[in-house]
Amino acid sequence: MTESSPAASPATCVPSLGELFTGFLIVTVSAFGGILPFARRMVVEQRRWLTPAEFTDLLALGQFLPGPNIVNVSICIGQRFHGWRGSLAAVLGLMAAPVAIILVLGLLFASFGEIPLVRRAVFGMAAAAAGLVLATGAKMAWPFRRRLWPLLVIAGVAACVAFLRWPLVWILAVAVPLAVAFAWHEARAARRASPDR
Amino acid sequence: MIGMVDLWQLGLLFLQTSLLSIGGANAVMPELHRLLVENRGWLAEAEFVELFALGQAAPGPNVITVVLFGQKLAGPAGGVLAITAMCVPTSIATYWFYRIWDRFRGTPWHRTVQGGLAPVTVGLVLSTGLVLATASGHLDILPAAITLGSAAFMLLTRFNPLWCLAAGAVVAIVLG
Numbered sequence: 018m019t020e021s022s023p024a025a026s027p028a029t030c031v032p033s034l035g036e037l038f039t040g041f042l043i044v045t046v047s048a049f050g051g052i053l054p055f056a057r058r059m060v061v062e063q064r065r066w067l068t069p070a071e072f073t074d075l076l077a078l079g080q081f082l083p084g085p086n087i088v089n090v091s092i093c094i095g096q097r098f099h100g101w102r103g104s105l106a107a108v109l110g111l112m113a114a115p116v117a118i119i120l121v122l123g124l125l126f127a128s129f130g131e132i133p134l135v136r137r138a139v140f141g142m143a144a145a146a147a148g149l150v151l152a153t154g155a156k157m158a159w160p161f162r163r164r165l166w167p168l169l170v171i172a173g174v175a176a177c178v179a180f181l182r183w184p185l186v187w188i189l190a191v192a193v194p195l196a197v198a199f200a201w202h203e204a205r206a207a208r209r210a211s212p213d214r
Numbered sequence: 215m216i217g218m219v220d221l222w223q224l225g226l227l228f229l230q231t232s233l234l235s236i237g238g239a240n241a242v243m244p245e246l247h248r249l250l251v252e253n254r255g256w257l258a259e260a261e262f263v264e265l266f267a268l269g270q271a272a273p274g275p276n277v278i279t280v281v282l283f284g285q286k287l288a289g290p291a292g293g294v295l296a297i298t299a300m301c302v303p304t305s306i307a308t309y310w311f312y313r314i315w316d317r318f319r320g321t322p323w324h325r326t327v328q329g330g331l332a333p334v335t336v337g338l339v340l341s342t343g344l345v346l347a348t349a350s351g352h353l354d355i356l357p358a359a360i361t362l363g364s365a366a367f368m369l370l371t372r373f374n375p376l377w378c379l380a381a382g383a384v385v386a387i388v389l390g
Contacts, residue, residue, distance in 0.1 A: 049379045051276045051346075053339065054368060058375070070332075077331035080338055082311060083233050084304025085242070085277035092305050093312045104309050112301065115274025116281055120293055123285045126268050134387055136264075141386020142271040143346070144357035145378045148364030151343035155369060157336045167333035174337025179344035182244075189334070197330030204326055 030065050034099050034106045040064060041091055041110030046118070049142060052087050052111075054149040057156075066094065073157055081189070087111070166199040219256055219287040221295055227254075228280055228299040235304075243345075246283065256287055270346070271379075277301065360385055 032040060040059060048055035053076075060066045067075065079089035091111045095103030129135055154175075161167035170192060177188045227249060235242045243266065250257045257265075265286060269279025277300060284296025318324040347361045364378035 045274045047273065047374070047376060049271055049273050049376065051270065051342075052274060054375055062372075073332045073335060074328045076339075077328065077335040078312065078315065079308070080335055081331065082304070082308045083235055084308060085232075085235070085275060085301060087275045088277065088301050088305055089308045092308045096309055096312050097316065101309065104305075108301075108305060111275065112278075112297070115272065115278045116294065116297055119269070119272045119274065119278050119281045120285060120290050122268065122272050123265075123282045123293065126264075130264065130268075137386045137390040138383040139267050139271045140357065141360060141382040141384070141390065142379045143267045143382075144360040144386070145364040145382025146270050147343050147346035148361040148366075148382075149343075149368050149375050149378060150346060151340065151361070152365040152368035154336060154340035154343055155365070157339060161333060161336070167336075170333040171337040171340065174334055175340040175344060178338065178341035179348075192334050192337070193331065196334050197327055200329035201326045204322065204329070 029067055029071070031098055032064065032066055034102055036064075037095055037098065037103055038106040038110040040066075041107050042114060045111050046114050049146060051146055051150055054153040056087055056090070057153055060094065066098075069157075069160065081193075166196075166203070170196045170199070219292070221288055221292060224284060224288055224292055225295050225299045228284070228296045229303060232300045232304050242277070243279075246280070250283060257283065261286065271383075356386065356389055 041056075044055050044059045045052055057072055061069050061072045075090050075093050076086065078093060079086040082089050088108060088111065091107040092104045095105065095107035097103070099106070126135075158168075158171055161171065174188060174192050177183050177192075178185060231242060231245055231249065234245065247262055251259055251262050262283075265282040266279060269276065269282050272278065278297060280296040280300050281293040285293035288295070315324075343365075347358070360382045364375070364382060367373070367378050367381075368375050
């Protein structure tokens, strides 16, 4: 699989097993309030393991499979470059340190959590973290800015989940077939416009 | 706080949640709230909100918040069990699914499905941000300003986003 990816995406680099582990380890211990903004920055913008479109595709897969998104993404990225060893390296890099840290944090918070200063700091960081996720969503939405149906799907899904608070299963059951139908229609229209492709 | 919860039941609860968790943290947290607070009464409302905020502020993926829930209910062993039940079975499933899925990369129907899934994914990411931004249950000016400020910082600069989180904590301490 690895030999086909450089041809398909000339912008990307192939990480070694060690780089998979350390890449996810560094990103996970320096990522607070959710790792997605930091992981995308590392994988796409800094180390160029994946193109922006490839990252969005993998995240899509990670979201639609059961389990935590970013854990699924690390499994897929590892698998893509180095099979099961790659998955193991990526997921261990991602999870081991944060689990150890949060066990300690939980014990500390049990002792010091009543201090108002600590409480305010925690809520301030949570609010900032929400902003980082919104910005990451905006970056991911940017490539779709000139196409109407993806923008409608993006806005529709975001509104139904965040504001209407409908059950996610139902939203996906409607949005996914609809979006795939749009994509199929668009691809067919493109083929008709240029039959030689 | 209530006494220690049976480890077996705890593991089963998180395993069950992970198998249903399509869409990530924004899907898991409301479901865990329903199970832990409303259904079983293992955690009080305030405990859940506090641990959730702490999990948000801790390094690593949002899912490690379940370590805090497990630890609160059954000590450190409960924390490790919770995250294991939450991640390991689904990771193995993802590994096998992706091996098969990746073989079809580049085929027209594969591209079509990915092309349809991509905008749905972006919508889910934005909704996660919106859910987290309104997690406190009410829209205050201060958290909203911190959220907007950090979004602008992430979009307009290439500095490490950690500065946003530090600034958010400082602003909340000074003005909160």
